[in-house]
Amino acid sequence: MGRADGRVGVWLDLVDDLLTRPTSTFPRQLLSAQLHETFQCQVSWNWLDGPGRSGFVCHVPMPGWPPPEVQQAMVDSIDEHPLIRWLAATGDTSAMTIGRVPRALVTAKGYAAVRDYLAPVGMDQQLAMAYRFGAHHRAFVMARGDEDFSNEDLCVARQVQPLLRLLDRHFRTVRRNARTGGQACDLTGRELAVLHLLADGCTASVIGSRLVISPRTVHRHLHGIYRKLGAADRVRAVLVAQEAGLLADRSEHPCGRRFEPDLTGLSGIFGAGEIPEI
Numbered sequence: 001m002g003r004a005d006g007r008v009g010v011w012l013d014l015v016d017d018l019l020t021r022p023t024s025t026f027p028r029q030l031l032s033a034q035l036h037e038t039f040q041c042q043v044s045w046n047w048l049d050g051p052g053r054s055g056f057v058c059h060v061p062m063p064g065w066p067p068p069e070v071q072q073a074m075v076d077s078i079d080e081h082p083l084i085r086w087l088a089a090t091g092d093t094s095a096m097t098i099g100r101v102p103r104a105l106v107t108a109k110g111y112a113a114v115r116d117y118l119a120p121v122g123m124d125q126q127l128a129m130a131y132r133f134g135a136h137h138r139a140f141v142m143a144r145g146d147e148d149f150s151n152e153d154l155c156v157a158r159q160v161q162p163l164l165r166l167l168d169r170h171f172r173t174v175r176r177n178a179r180t181g182g183q184a185c186d187l188t189g190r191e192l193a194v195l196h197l198l199a200d201g202c203t204a205s206v207i208g209s210r211l212v213i214s215p216r217t218v219h220r221h222l223h224g225i226y227r228k229l230g231a232a233d234r235v236r237a238v239l240v241a242q243e244a245g246l247l248a249d250r251s252e253h254p255c256g257r258r259f260e261p262d263l264t265g266l267s268g269i270f271g272a273g274e275i276p277e278i
Helices: 003-018 028-039 068-076 082-090 108-121 151-180 189-199 204-211 215-229 234-243
Strands: 042-048 054-058 125-132 137-144
Touching (some): 003 151, 028 151, 068 108, 082 108, 204 215, 215 234
Antiparallel strands (some): 042 137, 125 137
């Protein structure tokens, strides 16, 4: 097993454990801690819930940073940030680093903002890994100074990213069930995870690969889902699940669909605000 495989393997074990926990809370602090361990750098959890409702939480506390004037300057220049320019130009939501963004896509103002506001605190090299898109944007950002993140780091991030998206959907579904009475369906955590991938149009083999389980186990979960939802096939199961409120908004970058980024208010990556409900 290569070093990258070993780093990802830790995440597979962690996600497997989290999917079986009887809780509806997205474990951002635990995930931040594991990202800190995986990448050996500062990690921030970032949110954007609309204009004036954005911010970040650093895993390693940085008291007094950013000061108000720096915070405002970063907000004013956020559209010029290299990673934002990359997202706007390509629509590619995969994990990405500042150092890999072609210079032609970034303005002088954008690089100046990184140099003036992030380099002094050793956060000018960033690896952004978003896991929710749309009206309630969520992402983890790894940051350090000096050298860009390695190819191995980027490879690991791009394999961890879909696991974070799976966890996000899982915990939102469990929380919604608790609020709406959806628990009557009695779907297990693993069945909910399979259901989400099923709704994304993933085949049984792809579901098995994503969840690191055998095709036989996938079909066992599918049988349980169909039975509990009173459905005879995947199409009916997804329709029943949607009607019951068991699925997240399917417009949020499902399998095979190109995500069109909404950059309005993306100051949430570097801004400040009260921590929202996860």
